[in-house]
Amino acid sequence: MxxxxxxxxxxxxxxxxxxxxxxxxxxxxxxxxxxxxxxxxxxxxxxxxxxxxxxxxxxxxxxxxxxxxxxxxxxxxxxxxxxxxxxxxxxxxxxxxxxxxxxxxxxxxxxxxxxxxxxxxxxSGDAHFLLLAISQGSVRLMDGSRHPVRQIELDDVPTSLADVVEPSGRSDSMARSLTAGRGGRAVFYGHGVGADEAKKDDVIRFFREVEAGLREVLAGQTAPLVLVGLEQNVSAYRELNTYAEVLDEAVLRSPDELSVDELHQVAWPLVEGRLRADRTRLISRFHDLxxxxxxxxxxxxxxxxxxxxxxxxxxxxxxxxxxxxxxxxxxxxxxxxxxxxxxxxxxxxxxxxxxxxxxxxxxxxxxxxxxxxxxxxxxxxxx
The missing domain is CATH 3.30.1330.30 (Ribosomal protein L30/S12)
Known part of the structure:
Protein backbone atom coordinates (compact mmCIF):
# COMPACT_ATOMS: atom_id res chain seq x y z
CA MET A 1 0.00 0.00 0.00
CA SER A 124 -4.64 18.38 3.36
CA GLY A 125 -3.36 18.95 -0.17
CA ASP A 126 -0.51 21.13 1.12
CA ALA A 127 2.09 18.39 1.07
CA HIS A 128 1.65 16.38 -2.09
CA PHE A 129 0.06 16.27 -5.51
CA LEU A 130 -0.68 13.76 -8.26
CA LEU A 131 0.50 13.90 -11.87
CA LEU A 132 -1.01 12.05 -14.82
CA ALA A 133 1.20 11.92 -17.90
CA ILE A 134 -1.03 10.74 -20.72
CA SER A 135 -0.44 9.91 -24.36
CA GLN A 136 -1.71 7.24 -26.72
CA GLY A 137 1.48 5.28 -26.18
CA SER A 138 2.00 5.68 -22.45
CA VAL A 139 0.08 6.47 -19.26
CA ARG A 140 2.00 7.24 -16.07
CA LEU A 141 0.54 8.21 -12.69
CA MET A 142 2.88 9.78 -10.14
CA ASP A 143 2.70 11.34 -6.74
CA GLY A 144 5.10 13.81 -5.24
CA SER A 145 5.66 16.99 -3.33
CA ARG A 146 8.11 19.86 -3.63
CA HIS A 147 10.63 17.07 -4.10
CA PRO A 148 10.72 14.78 -7.16
CA VAL A 149 7.70 12.65 -8.00
CA ARG A 150 7.53 8.86 -7.81
CA GLN A 151 5.74 6.64 -10.31
CA ILE A 152 2.82 4.54 -9.08
CA GLU A 153 2.30 1.05 -10.47
CA LEU A 154 -0.92 0.75 -12.49
CA ASP A 155 -1.56 -2.97 -12.51
CA ASP A 156 -5.20 -2.82 -13.61
CA VAL A 157 -5.11 0.27 -15.83
CA PRO A 158 -4.29 0.16 -19.57
CA THR A 159 -1.16 2.18 -20.17
CA SER A 160 -1.13 2.34 -23.97
CA LEU A 161 -3.66 2.27 -26.80
CA ALA A 162 -2.27 -1.11 -27.85
CA ASP A 163 -3.50 -2.55 -24.53
CA VAL A 164 -7.08 -1.77 -25.54
CA VAL A 165 -7.18 -1.92 -29.35
CA GLU A 166 -6.31 -5.21 -31.02
CA PRO A 167 -4.68 -5.11 -34.47
CA SER A 168 -7.15 -7.66 -35.88
CA GLY A 169 -10.84 -7.17 -36.48
CA ARG A 170 -10.83 -4.37 -39.10
CA SER A 171 -10.60 -4.39 -42.86
CA ASP A 172 -7.35 -3.54 -44.60
CA SER A 173 -8.68 -0.11 -45.47
CA MET A 174 -9.17 0.64 -41.77
CA ALA A 175 -5.89 -0.78 -40.46
CA ARG A 176 -4.64 1.18 -37.52
CA SER A 177 -1.46 3.17 -37.01
CA LEU A 178 0.34 3.71 -33.76
CA THR A 179 3.83 3.12 -32.52
CA ALA A 180 4.44 -0.14 -30.70
CA GLY A 181 2.75 -0.41 -27.35
CA ARG A 182 3.64 -2.52 -24.35
CA GLY A 183 5.04 -5.86 -25.32
CA GLY A 184 6.26 -4.50 -28.66
CA ARG A 185 2.92 -4.84 -30.47
CA ALA A 186 3.02 -2.61 -33.56
CA VAL A 187 -0.31 -1.29 -34.85
CA PHE A 188 -0.75 0.47 -38.20
CA TYR A 189 -3.34 2.91 -39.54
CA GLY A 190 -4.07 3.16 -43.22
CA HIS A 191 -5.74 5.95 -45.16
CA GLY A 192 -8.91 4.12 -46.21
CA VAL A 193 -12.46 5.32 -45.80
CA GLY A 194 -13.34 5.87 -42.15
CA ALA A 195 -9.80 5.34 -40.84
CA ASP A 196 -9.62 8.70 -39.08
CA GLU A 197 -12.99 8.20 -37.41
CA ALA A 198 -12.04 4.67 -36.40
CA LYS A 199 -8.83 5.92 -34.83
CA LYS A 200 -10.69 8.65 -32.97
CA ASP A 201 -13.16 6.10 -31.61
CA ASP A 202 -10.30 3.86 -30.50
CA VAL A 203 -8.57 6.72 -28.69
CA ILE A 204 -11.78 7.66 -26.87
CA ARG A 205 -12.29 4.02 -25.91
CA PHE A 206 -8.73 3.87 -24.59
CA PHE A 207 -9.09 7.02 -22.49
CA ARG A 208 -12.44 5.80 -21.19
CA GLU A 209 -10.83 2.58 -19.93
CA VAL A 210 -7.92 4.53 -18.45
CA GLU A 211 -10.35 6.78 -16.58
CA ALA A 212 -12.33 3.79 -15.31
CA GLY A 213 -9.18 2.15 -13.97
CA LEU A 214 -7.88 5.35 -12.40
CA ARG A 215 -11.25 5.94 -10.75
CA GLU A 216 -10.54 2.96 -8.50
CA VAL A 217 -6.90 3.90 -7.94
CA LEU A 218 -7.81 7.48 -6.97
CA ALA A 219 -10.84 6.64 -4.84
CA GLY A 220 -10.69 8.66 -1.63
CA GLN A 221 -7.85 10.90 -2.81
CA THR A 222 -8.09 14.67 -2.33
CA ALA A 223 -4.73 15.81 -3.72
CA PRO A 224 -4.64 18.12 -6.77
CA LEU A 225 -3.95 16.32 -10.06
CA VAL A 226 -1.97 17.86 -12.92
CA LEU A 227 -2.49 16.58 -16.46
CA VAL A 228 0.52 16.45 -18.80
CA GLY A 229 0.00 15.68 -22.47
CA LEU A 230 -0.64 17.00 -25.95
CA GLU A 231 -3.65 19.31 -26.08
CA GLN A 232 -5.89 16.87 -27.96
CA ASN A 233 -5.17 14.07 -25.48
CA VAL A 234 -5.63 16.27 -22.41
CA SER A 235 -8.90 17.64 -23.80
CA ALA A 236 -10.20 14.16 -24.62
CA TYR A 237 -9.31 12.82 -21.19
CA ARG A 238 -10.72 15.84 -19.39
CA GLU A 239 -14.11 15.20 -21.04
CA LEU A 240 -14.19 11.74 -19.43
CA ASN A 241 -12.56 12.55 -16.09
CA THR A 242 -14.50 12.11 -12.84
CA TYR A 243 -11.73 13.00 -10.35
CA ALA A 244 -12.78 16.24 -8.66
CA GLU A 245 -9.34 17.73 -8.01
CA VAL A 246 -7.95 17.99 -11.56
CA LEU A 247 -6.39 21.42 -12.06
CA ASP A 248 -7.81 23.65 -14.78
CA GLU A 249 -4.28 24.36 -15.94
CA ALA A 250 -2.29 21.59 -17.63
CA VAL A 251 1.14 21.06 -19.15
CA LEU A 252 0.41 20.82 -22.88
CA ARG A 253 3.35 18.95 -24.33
CA SER A 254 4.24 15.34 -25.04
CA PRO A 255 5.11 13.58 -21.77
CA ASP A 256 6.80 10.71 -23.59
CA GLU A 257 9.92 12.83 -24.08
CA LEU A 258 10.13 13.81 -20.39
CA SER A 259 11.83 11.94 -17.56
CA VAL A 260 10.25 11.67 -14.12
CA ASP A 261 12.37 14.58 -12.86
CA GLU A 262 11.48 16.70 -15.90
CA LEU A 263 7.78 16.00 -15.37
CA HIS A 264 8.13 17.29 -11.82
CA GLN A 265 9.87 20.44 -13.04
CA VAL A 266 7.09 21.34 -15.47
CA ALA A 267 4.20 20.42 -13.14
CA TRP A 268 5.35 21.85 -9.81
CA PRO A 269 4.88 25.56 -10.71
CA LEU A 270 1.19 24.87 -11.45
CA VAL A 271 0.68 22.95 -8.22
CA GLU A 272 2.65 25.29 -5.98
CA GLY A 273 0.32 28.21 -6.66
CA ARG A 274 -2.76 26.12 -5.88
CA LEU A 275 -1.31 24.74 -2.64
CA ARG A 276 -0.13 28.16 -1.48
CA ALA A 277 -3.55 29.67 -2.15
CA ASP A 278 -5.37 26.89 -0.28
CA ARG A 279 -3.06 27.17 2.72
CA THR A 280 -3.29 30.97 2.81
CA ARG A 281 -7.09 30.84 2.64
CA LEU A 282 -7.35 28.47 5.62
CA ILE A 283 -4.84 30.34 7.76
CA SER A 284 -6.55 33.66 6.98
CA ARG A 285 -9.87 32.13 8.01
CA PHE A 286 -8.39 31.03 11.33
CA HIS A 287 -7.11 34.54 12.07
CA ASP A 288 -10.37 36.15 10.92
CA LEU A 289 -12.28 33.98 13.40
Whole structure:
Protein backbone atom coordinates (compact mmCIF):
# COMPACT_ATOMS: atom_id res chain seq x y z
CA MET A 1 0.00 0.00 0.00
CA UNK A 2 1.60 3.28 -1.09
CA UNK A 3 -1.00 5.69 -2.51
CA UNK A 4 -2.78 6.44 0.76
CA UNK A 5 -6.23 7.99 0.95
CA UNK A 6 -8.38 9.19 3.82
CA UNK A 7 -9.97 5.77 4.31
CA UNK A 8 -6.58 4.03 4.50
CA UNK A 9 -5.28 6.41 7.15
CA UNK A 10 -8.53 6.33 9.07
CA UNK A 11 -8.39 2.52 9.14
CA UNK A 12 -4.87 2.61 10.54
CA UNK A 13 -5.81 5.25 13.10
CA UNK A 14 -8.87 3.29 14.23
CA UNK A 15 -7.17 -0.12 14.25
CA UNK A 16 -8.76 -2.47 16.77
CA UNK A 17 -6.47 -5.41 16.06
CA UNK A 18 -5.73 -7.53 19.11
CA UNK A 19 -2.38 -7.10 20.79
CA UNK A 20 0.32 -4.50 20.81
CA UNK A 21 0.67 -1.94 17.98
CA UNK A 22 4.10 -0.85 16.72
CA UNK A 23 4.61 2.24 14.53
CA UNK A 24 7.99 2.77 12.84
CA UNK A 25 8.67 5.97 10.87
CA UNK A 26 11.68 7.37 9.07
CA UNK A 27 12.50 10.19 6.63
CA UNK A 28 14.22 8.53 3.66
CA UNK A 29 16.44 9.36 0.70
CA UNK A 30 15.61 8.50 -2.90
CA UNK A 31 19.23 8.01 -3.95
CA UNK A 32 22.84 8.50 -2.93
CA UNK A 33 24.79 7.70 0.20
CA UNK A 34 21.79 8.60 2.34
CA UNK A 35 20.25 5.21 1.54
CA UNK A 36 22.78 3.34 3.67
CA UNK A 37 22.27 5.83 6.49
CA UNK A 38 18.52 5.18 6.24
CA UNK A 39 19.05 1.45 6.64
CA UNK A 40 21.21 2.01 9.70
CA UNK A 41 18.60 4.31 11.21
CA UNK A 42 15.92 1.71 10.50
CA UNK A 43 18.03 -0.90 12.29
CA UNK A 44 18.25 1.41 15.31
CA UNK A 45 14.48 1.91 15.31
CA UNK A 46 13.80 -1.82 15.17
CA UNK A 47 16.25 -2.49 17.99
CA UNK A 48 14.70 0.30 20.04
CA UNK A 49 11.21 -1.11 19.56
CA UNK A 50 12.50 -4.56 20.47
CA UNK A 51 13.95 -3.31 23.77
CA UNK A 52 10.59 -1.80 24.74
CA UNK A 53 8.59 -4.85 23.67
CA UNK A 54 10.81 -7.28 25.60
CA UNK A 55 9.74 -5.58 28.82
CA UNK A 56 6.22 -6.96 28.38
CA UNK A 57 6.35 -9.78 25.81
CA UNK A 58 8.17 -13.09 25.34
CA UNK A 59 11.13 -12.96 22.96
CA UNK A 60 9.61 -15.38 20.39
CA UNK A 61 6.50 -13.18 20.21
CA UNK A 62 8.61 -10.05 19.81
CA UNK A 63 10.66 -11.64 17.05
CA UNK A 64 7.51 -12.70 15.21
CA UNK A 65 5.99 -9.22 15.57
CA UNK A 66 9.08 -7.43 14.24
CA UNK A 67 9.90 -9.98 11.53
CA UNK A 68 8.57 -7.81 8.63
CA UNK A 69 10.69 -4.86 9.80
CA UNK A 70 13.80 -7.04 9.94
CA UNK A 71 13.05 -8.52 6.53
CA UNK A 72 12.94 -5.01 5.09
CA UNK A 73 16.24 -4.18 6.79
CA UNK A 74 17.95 -7.20 5.24
CA UNK A 75 16.61 -6.61 1.72
CA UNK A 76 18.59 -3.93 -0.12
CA UNK A 77 16.28 -3.72 -3.14
CA UNK A 78 13.33 -1.81 -1.58
CA UNK A 79 15.73 0.83 -0.26
CA UNK A 80 16.62 1.73 -3.85
CA UNK A 81 12.99 2.73 -4.48
CA UNK A 82 12.12 4.84 -1.47
CA UNK A 83 10.26 8.13 -1.47
CA UNK A 84 10.65 10.89 1.16
CA UNK A 85 9.14 9.02 4.09
CA UNK A 86 8.80 5.38 5.18
CA UNK A 87 6.37 3.97 7.74
CA UNK A 88 5.57 0.46 8.89
CA UNK A 89 2.68 -0.53 11.12
CA UNK A 90 2.81 -3.90 12.89
CA UNK A 91 0.48 -5.97 15.07
CA UNK A 92 0.49 -9.72 15.78
CA UNK A 93 -2.17 -9.99 13.05
CA UNK A 94 -0.06 -8.47 10.27
CA UNK A 95 1.84 -5.46 8.97
CA UNK A 96 1.60 -2.65 6.42
CA UNK A 97 4.46 -0.65 4.88
CA UNK A 98 3.96 2.69 3.17
CA UNK A 99 6.27 5.06 1.29
CA UNK A 100 5.05 8.63 1.04
CA UNK A 101 6.28 11.75 -0.82
CA UNK A 102 6.59 13.78 2.38
CA UNK A 103 9.01 13.72 5.28
CA UNK A 104 8.13 11.82 8.45
CA UNK A 105 9.60 12.01 11.95
CA UNK A 106 12.14 9.42 13.04
CA UNK A 107 10.09 7.43 15.53
CA UNK A 108 9.39 4.02 17.03
CA UNK A 109 6.17 3.93 19.06
CA UNK A 110 4.71 0.99 20.97
CA UNK A 111 1.18 1.10 22.33
CA UNK A 112 -2.45 0.12 22.01
CA UNK A 113 -2.90 2.09 18.78
CA UNK A 114 -0.80 3.31 15.85
CA UNK A 115 0.76 6.76 15.50
CA UNK A 116 -0.76 8.12 12.28
CA UNK A 117 -0.78 11.91 12.69
CA UNK A 118 2.27 12.50 10.45
CA UNK A 119 0.56 10.61 7.59
CA UNK A 120 -2.36 13.01 7.67
CA UNK A 121 -0.38 15.73 5.93
CA UNK A 122 -1.21 13.80 2.76
CA UNK A 123 -4.90 14.62 3.20
CA SER A 124 -4.64 18.38 3.36
CA GLY A 125 -3.36 18.95 -0.17
CA ASP A 126 -0.51 21.13 1.12
CA ALA A 127 2.09 18.39 1.07
CA HIS A 128 1.65 16.38 -2.09
CA PHE A 129 0.06 16.27 -5.51
CA LEU A 130 -0.68 13.76 -8.26
CA LEU A 131 0.50 13.90 -11.87
CA LEU A 132 -1.01 12.05 -14.82
CA ALA A 133 1.20 11.92 -17.90
CA ILE A 134 -1.03 10.74 -20.72
CA SER A 135 -0.44 9.91 -24.36
CA GLN A 136 -1.71 7.24 -26.72
CA GLY A 137 1.48 5.28 -26.18
CA SER A 138 2.00 5.68 -22.45
CA VAL A 139 0.08 6.47 -19.26
CA ARG A 140 2.00 7.24 -16.07
CA LEU A 141 0.54 8.21 -12.69
CA MET A 142 2.88 9.78 -10.14
CA ASP A 143 2.70 11.34 -6.74
CA GLY A 144 5.10 13.81 -5.24
CA SER A 145 5.66 16.99 -3.33
CA ARG A 146 8.11 19.86 -3.63
CA HIS A 147 10.63 17.07 -4.10
CA PRO A 148 10.72 14.78 -7.16
CA VAL A 149 7.70 12.65 -8.00
CA ARG A 150 7.53 8.86 -7.81
CA GLN A 151 5.74 6.64 -10.31
CA ILE A 152 2.82 4.54 -9.08
CA GLU A 153 2.30 1.05 -10.47
CA LEU A 154 -0.92 0.75 -12.49
CA ASP A 155 -1.56 -2.97 -12.51
CA ASP A 156 -5.20 -2.82 -13.61
CA VAL A 157 -5.11 0.27 -15.83
CA PRO A 158 -4.29 0.16 -19.57
CA THR A 159 -1.16 2.18 -20.17
CA SER A 160 -1.13 2.34 -23.97
CA LEU A 161 -3.66 2.27 -26.80
CA ALA A 162 -2.27 -1.11 -27.85
CA ASP A 163 -3.50 -2.55 -24.53
CA VAL A 164 -7.08 -1.77 -25.54
CA VAL A 165 -7.18 -1.92 -29.35
CA GLU A 166 -6.31 -5.21 -31.02
CA PRO A 167 -4.68 -5.11 -34.47
CA SER A 168 -7.15 -7.66 -35.88
CA GLY A 169 -10.84 -7.17 -36.48
CA ARG A 170 -10.83 -4.37 -39.10
CA SER A 171 -10.60 -4.39 -42.86
CA ASP A 172 -7.35 -3.54 -44.60
CA SER A 173 -8.68 -0.11 -45.47
CA MET A 174 -9.17 0.64 -41.77
CA ALA A 175 -5.89 -0.78 -40.46
CA ARG A 176 -4.64 1.18 -37.52
CA SER A 177 -1.46 3.17 -37.01
CA LEU A 178 0.34 3.71 -33.76
CA THR A 179 3.83 3.12 -32.52
CA ALA A 180 4.44 -0.14 -30.70
CA GLY A 181 2.75 -0.41 -27.35
CA ARG A 182 3.64 -2.52 -24.35
CA GLY A 183 5.04 -5.86 -25.32
CA GLY A 184 6.26 -4.50 -28.66
CA ARG A 185 2.92 -4.84 -30.47
CA ALA A 186 3.02 -2.61 -33.56
CA VAL A 187 -0.31 -1.29 -34.85
CA PHE A 188 -0.75 0.47 -38.20
CA TYR A 189 -3.34 2.91 -39.54
CA GLY A 190 -4.07 3.16 -43.22
CA HIS A 191 -5.74 5.95 -45.16
CA GLY A 192 -8.91 4.12 -46.21
CA VAL A 193 -12.46 5.32 -45.80
CA GLY A 194 -13.34 5.87 -42.15
CA ALA A 195 -9.80 5.34 -40.84
CA ASP A 196 -9.62 8.70 -39.08
CA GLU A 197 -12.99 8.20 -37.41
CA ALA A 198 -12.04 4.67 -36.40
CA LYS A 199 -8.83 5.92 -34.83
CA LYS A 200 -10.69 8.65 -32.97
CA ASP A 201 -13.16 6.10 -31.61
CA ASP A 202 -10.30 3.86 -30.50
CA VAL A 203 -8.57 6.72 -28.69
CA ILE A 204 -11.78 7.66 -26.87
CA ARG A 205 -12.29 4.02 -25.91
CA PHE A 206 -8.73 3.87 -24.59
CA PHE A 207 -9.09 7.02 -22.49
CA ARG A 208 -12.44 5.80 -21.19
CA GLU A 209 -10.83 2.58 -19.93
CA VAL A 210 -7.92 4.53 -18.45
CA GLU A 211 -10.35 6.78 -16.58
CA ALA A 212 -12.33 3.79 -15.31
CA GLY A 213 -9.18 2.15 -13.97
CA LEU A 214 -7.88 5.35 -12.40
CA ARG A 215 -11.25 5.94 -10.75
CA GLU A 216 -10.54 2.96 -8.50
CA VAL A 217 -6.90 3.90 -7.94
CA LEU A 218 -7.81 7.48 -6.97
CA ALA A 219 -10.84 6.64 -4.84
CA GLY A 220 -10.69 8.66 -1.63
CA GLN A 221 -7.85 10.90 -2.81
CA THR A 222 -8.09 14.67 -2.33
CA ALA A 223 -4.73 15.81 -3.72
CA PRO A 224 -4.64 18.12 -6.77
CA LEU A 225 -3.95 16.32 -10.06
CA VAL A 226 -1.97 17.86 -12.92
CA LEU A 227 -2.49 16.58 -16.46
CA VAL A 228 0.52 16.45 -18.80
CA GLY A 229 0.00 15.68 -22.47
CA LEU A 230 -0.64 17.00 -25.95
CA GLU A 231 -3.65 19.31 -26.08
CA GLN A 232 -5.89 16.87 -27.96
CA ASN A 233 -5.17 14.07 -25.48
CA VAL A 234 -5.63 16.27 -22.41
CA SER A 235 -8.90 17.64 -23.80
CA ALA A 236 -10.20 14.16 -24.62
CA TYR A 237 -9.31 12.82 -21.19
CA ARG A 238 -10.72 15.84 -19.39
CA GLU A 239 -14.11 15.20 -21.04
CA LEU A 240 -14.19 11.74 -19.43
CA ASN A 241 -12.56 12.55 -16.09
CA THR A 242 -14.50 12.11 -12.84
CA TYR A 243 -11.73 13.00 -10.35
CA ALA A 244 -12.78 16.24 -8.66
CA GLU A 245 -9.34 17.73 -8.01
CA VAL A 246 -7.95 17.99 -11.56
CA LEU A 247 -6.39 21.42 -12.06
CA ASP A 248 -7.81 23.65 -14.78
CA GLU A 249 -4.28 24.36 -15.94
CA ALA A 250 -2.29 21.59 -17.63
CA VAL A 251 1.14 21.06 -19.15
CA LEU A 252 0.41 20.82 -22.88
CA ARG A 253 3.35 18.95 -24.33
CA SER A 254 4.24 15.34 -25.04
CA PRO A 255 5.11 13.58 -21.77
CA ASP A 256 6.80 10.71 -23.59
CA GLU A 257 9.92 12.83 -24.08
CA LEU A 258 10.13 13.81 -20.39
CA SER A 259 11.83 11.94 -17.56
CA VAL A 260 10.25 11.67 -14.12
CA ASP A 261 12.37 14.58 -12.86
CA GLU A 262 11.48 16.70 -15.90
CA LEU A 263 7.78 16.00 -15.37
CA HIS A 264 8.13 17.29 -11.82
CA GLN A 265 9.87 20.44 -13.04
CA VAL A 266 7.09 21.34 -15.47
CA ALA A 267 4.20 20.42 -13.14
CA TRP A 268 5.35 21.85 -9.81
CA PRO A 269 4.88 25.56 -10.71
CA LEU A 270 1.19 24.87 -11.45
CA VAL A 271 0.68 22.95 -8.22
CA GLU A 272 2.65 25.29 -5.98
CA GLY A 273 0.32 28.21 -6.66
CA ARG A 274 -2.76 26.12 -5.88
CA LEU A 275 -1.31 24.74 -2.64
CA ARG A 276 -0.13 28.16 -1.48
CA ALA A 277 -3.55 29.67 -2.15
CA ASP A 278 -5.37 26.89 -0.28
CA ARG A 279 -3.06 27.17 2.72
CA THR A 280 -3.29 30.97 2.81
CA ARG A 281 -7.09 30.84 2.64
CA LEU A 282 -7.35 28.47 5.62
CA ILE A 283 -4.84 30.34 7.76
CA SER A 284 -6.55 33.66 6.98
CA ARG A 285 -9.87 32.13 8.01
CA PHE A 286 -8.39 31.03 11.33
CA HIS A 287 -7.11 34.54 12.07
CA ASP A 288 -10.37 36.15 10.92
CA LEU A 289 -12.28 33.98 13.40
CA UNK A 290 -10.07 34.83 16.37
CA UNK A 291 -12.04 36.78 18.92
CA UNK A 292 -15.38 35.51 17.66
CA UNK A 293 -16.31 33.69 20.84
CA UNK A 294 -14.67 30.30 20.83
CA UNK A 295 -14.79 29.35 17.16
CA UNK A 296 -11.02 28.83 17.09
CA UNK A 297 -8.52 27.60 19.67
CA UNK A 298 -4.80 26.91 20.01
CA UNK A 299 -4.97 25.44 23.51
CA UNK A 300 -3.84 21.81 23.31
CA UNK A 301 -6.17 20.51 26.02
CA UNK A 302 -9.18 22.43 24.69
CA UNK A 303 -8.59 21.33 21.10
CA UNK A 304 -8.04 17.72 22.17
CA UNK A 305 -11.34 17.73 24.08
CA UNK A 306 -13.15 19.37 21.16
CA UNK A 307 -11.77 16.74 18.77
CA UNK A 308 -13.05 13.92 20.98
CA UNK A 309 -16.49 15.54 20.86
CA UNK A 310 -16.43 15.86 17.07
CA UNK A 311 -16.33 19.67 17.15
CA UNK A 312 -13.12 20.23 15.14
CA UNK A 313 -13.69 21.24 11.53
CA UNK A 314 -10.05 21.93 10.62
CA UNK A 315 -6.99 20.97 12.66
CA UNK A 316 -3.52 22.44 12.12
CA UNK A 317 -0.58 20.51 13.56
CA UNK A 318 3.05 21.60 13.53
CA UNK A 319 5.35 19.56 11.33
CA UNK A 320 8.61 21.51 10.95
CA UNK A 321 9.82 19.68 12.96
CA UNK A 322 7.26 17.22 14.26
CA UNK A 323 6.47 17.21 17.97
CA UNK A 324 8.12 13.79 18.35
CA UNK A 325 11.39 15.21 17.01
CA UNK A 326 11.60 18.13 19.43
CA UNK A 327 11.93 16.00 22.56
CA UNK A 328 15.55 15.65 23.67
CA UNK A 329 16.41 11.95 23.76
CA UNK A 330 20.18 11.89 24.03
CA UNK A 331 20.65 12.00 20.27
CA UNK A 332 18.99 8.63 19.74
CA UNK A 333 15.81 8.25 17.68
CA UNK A 334 12.70 8.50 19.85
CA UNK A 335 11.44 5.13 21.09
CA UNK A 336 8.17 5.69 22.90
CA UNK A 337 5.94 3.45 25.01
CA UNK A 338 2.71 5.34 24.50
CA UNK A 339 0.92 6.39 27.66
CA UNK A 340 3.96 6.07 29.93
CA UNK A 341 6.47 8.78 28.93
CA UNK A 342 5.63 12.29 30.17
CA UNK A 343 8.10 13.83 27.71
CA UNK A 344 5.80 12.84 24.85
CA UNK A 345 2.49 13.58 26.56
CA UNK A 346 1.79 16.64 24.39
CA UNK A 347 2.71 14.69 21.25
CA UNK A 348 0.17 12.05 22.21
CA UNK A 349 -2.48 14.73 22.71
CA UNK A 350 -1.77 16.08 19.24
CA UNK A 351 -1.99 12.55 17.86
CA UNK A 352 -5.30 11.96 19.63
CA UNK A 353 -6.72 15.24 18.31
CA UNK A 354 -5.71 14.34 14.75
CA UNK A 355 -7.15 10.84 15.06
CA UNK A 356 -10.51 12.07 16.39
CA UNK A 357 -10.70 14.95 13.90
CA UNK A 358 -10.34 12.49 11.04
CA UNK A 359 -12.87 10.08 12.56
CA UNK A 360 -15.50 12.83 12.75
CA UNK A 361 -14.98 14.00 9.17
CA UNK A 362 -12.71 16.97 9.85
CA UNK A 363 -9.58 17.99 7.94
CA UNK A 364 -6.03 17.76 9.30
CA UNK A 365 -3.38 20.13 7.94
CA UNK A 366 0.30 19.66 8.70
CA UNK A 367 1.82 23.12 8.70
CA UNK A 368 4.63 25.01 10.41
CA UNK A 369 4.30 27.99 12.72
CA UNK A 370 2.17 29.96 10.25
CA UNK A 371 -1.01 29.63 12.30
CA UNK A 372 0.05 30.02 15.95
CA UNK A 373 3.75 30.32 16.65
CA UNK A 374 3.81 28.94 20.19
CA UNK A 375 1.38 26.01 20.03
CA UNK A 376 1.64 22.44 18.78
CA UNK A 377 -1.79 22.70 17.20
CA UNK A 378 -4.67 25.02 16.38
CA UNK A 379 -8.22 24.39 15.29
CA UNK A 380 -11.23 25.91 13.60
CA UNK A 381 -14.25 24.59 15.48
CA UNK A 382 -17.67 23.68 14.14
CA UNK A 383 -19.32 25.16 17.24
Missing amino acids: DLLNRSDIQSLAASEADGIHVSLMLPTHRFGSGIQADQLQWKNLVQGAESVLLQEMRRPDVEALLAPARELLNNNLPWQYMSDGLAMFLTPAGSQMVRIPASLPTLAAVGEHFVTGPLMRLL QGTGGQVSSDVDAVSDAAEQGRVETLFIRSDPWCWERVEDGGDPPVVRLGTDDRFAVCEEVESAARHTLAYGGMVHATSQEVVADSELAAILRY
